[in-house]
Amino acid sequence: MAVHVLAVLAYKEGDRVTSKFLAGSVNTNPVIVRRLLLSLQKARLVETCKGAGAGSRLSRSPRRINLAEVYRSVEDTESFASPARKPNADCPVGHCILEALSRLFASAQQAMEQDLARTTLADVLAAVKVSEECAGKKAP
Amino acid sequence: MAVHVLAVLAYKEGDRVTSKFLAGSVNTNPVIVRRLLLSLQKARLVETCKGAGAGSRLSRSPRRINLAEVYRSVEDTESFASPARKPNADCPVGHCILEALSRLFASAQQAMEQDLARTTLADVLAAVKVSEECAGKKAP
DNA sequence: ACAGATGTAATCATTCAGATTACTTAATGG
């Protein structure tokens, strides 16, 4: 949803876009979009103005926003969650398994983010425009 | 939880271990463990026998089980879920965003699995044993 | 001042993983 919203903002090339409009593209409620935009604001990915005729826009070129930044701005919790109940500390395995796994999972998550970092919002936008051209050719 | 269970089986070095015992280490219900073991059986990671004196054990050496296999045996759904509501197909971005993202997310997930594949169950077991030694030194 | 937009709180709905109980099925030991 975050990538979708940012892609729309990139598509609009700096024009201010309202949460209502974004919600229409994502097919959700404007309040959900506004909550998402708050996270993106904190990460300095978008700038939002209040009041009449206002809305949001990207704070940088799509070329300079990669998907790892987007991921981190939105996902506060870790991908690999700890279990709700603590393992049995009397068992030699249960005693230390969380400690061991947290290192491994942090590494796996970092690998994932490094892969996401290879793609920028400009790449996503380009894919959108290609798809748009194809649709235009099919039904001119 | 899957890694935890497999680590206990590795620690027990081929002895048959009951779901009740495993549940005691994980601190959960034996039924939960049995459901998990069904997935691990399908992936040929463990062998389970029914009846008195029965239980589960690894079907291979811990050296030859890596965490990507474990991940895939347990996680049937994709890490990056599609949104509950379909994006607005009338919007040029909404029309194609899922298609574009599915490729990117598949790549990110593959990167994560490749990182997990670098670690074997034997590595996890070694970490457990190191931790065990330290605990023994502290309180001999 | 007012219209249009965001910020934000409160509440509801849905989904999902795990928890629990209960019952059936199978294999082993005496």
Next chain:
DNA sequence: CCATTAAGTAATCTGAATGATTACATCTGT
């Protein structure tokens, strides 16, 4: 051979998380 032990499995419950909805306060440009 049968009593015991443990897995397979179904049904139901709970709690957490995410998104949906409604309502209202606040800000800002015309």
